[in-house]
Amino acid sequence: MEYGRPYVVSSPARFRISLRIWHPEVRGDDITGMLGLSPKISYSAGDKRVTPKGTELTGFRTETFWSHEWLVGDSFEVAVAGISAKLLEKAEFLRHLKETGGRLEYFIGWFSTENSGFVLEHRLLKLISDLKINLAFDIYAER
Template sequence: MNELLRYQLSLRISHPSIAADMIGQELGLVPLHAYTAGDEKRTPKGTAIRGKPRKMTFWVSKIADTDASTSLEDALLTLTRKLATRQAFLAELVASGGRVEYFVGLFVDRCAGVEISSALMVQLVKLGIDLSFDVYGVDDLAGVGVKDGGVDRG
């Protein structure tokens, strides 16, 4: 069942203390947004907000932004295979209080379904990767800005 208009896949990582640039270096991925715990918060125009340091490191990389011609499961499998080579790093992130997450934005125009195989779910568990979905209907698309890889929850 594949009635998706498109989907967007991002890898999001949060951690209480690791430097954001280390995440990209370890994974070989370029972040879309990143900041390190302790960095000053900034306004959308870039002005520092004094006395408001970031509580957590947050790092996000957009992996795929595509129509449904490539299945979501295939995109997830490709990324999971790549990240499996960094299993020790991911395990340390999670063990030290971090979170690793695939964030999937699904854009649909009618009833739709997505299947995730048990084999993929087992791989995600082994790597400590959570899976989050946000579903957007056609009526929701006006004014929704998910191009940033998902909501900043840090």
């Protein structure tokens, strides 16, 4: 299927994009291997709980969490389209994660000092939907 080229809107905003995955069973190392991406954060169901600094906590992780952040220099629309096109090669694995109880999302941090925006065309939204990836936006007003 042809998803087309993104429609680009000039925006003064900065942004960050991460793929975040939660799963009840699949191990973080398996996600890393299947996607060929290095996680910024990864822990697996059954791992001992620890703080980000490594201090042990009581109990064990109840689900796997895995996150990869891309360093992008393109416009938001071009970055999302490029990332999604690359992940299309892994669509079967992403669908497997979703079908076996996982959750997938692009976590987008949007930082702006003034009004800003973007357009995600229907073809790009279809691609993201076909990958079973949700969109989560955190909007930050910078002063």
